[in-house]
Amino acid sequence: TGTAPARVLDTRSGLGAPKAKLGAGRTLTLTVPGLPAGASAVALHVPVTGPTAASYLSVYPGGTTRPTASSLNFVAAQTIPNMVLVKLGPGGTVTFYNAAGTVNVIADLVGYYAP
Numbered sequence: 001t002g003t004a005p006a007r008v009l010d011t012r013s014g015l016g017a018p019k020a021k022l023g024a025g026r027t028l029t030l031t032v033p034g035l036p037a038g039a040s041a042v043a044l045h046v047p048v049t050g051p052t053a054a055s056y057l058s059v060y061p062g063g064t065t066r067p068t069a070s071s072l073n074f075v076a077a078q079t080i081p082n083m084v085l086v087k088l089g090p091g092g093t094v095t096f097y098n099a100a101g102t103v104n105v106i107a108d109l110v111g112y113y114a115p
Contacts, residue, residue: 043111053101062093
């Protein structure tokens with residue numbers, strides 16, 4: 001189900017997570033707000049901005065093992081978005097992993113999957 005874009009995460013302002021860049025080898029787990037009961041996955045528009053190094057971001061279900069695939073690749077000082085479809089983990093969570101350097105992570109909810 002498509003939704004009007006709603007910002008659910010912005011590490012620049014502290015929305016949905018502490019106001020701090022995501023560090024190298026670090027994860028951030030977000031409980032996605034505004035979902036109906038039974039939602040099983042979400043569509044997220046995920047930009048990164050202000051990276052200090054070439055890196056990648058993986059977005060995956062909260063509470064699960066991090067995949068070896070990246071969701072978004074970027075170089076230092078680049079601002080770049082990608083669309084991510086991700087299954088929800090327990091409690092409606094998704095996890096963001098940054099491989100190298102530090103980076104600000106933003107996520108806009110643009111849809112969800114529900115029965």
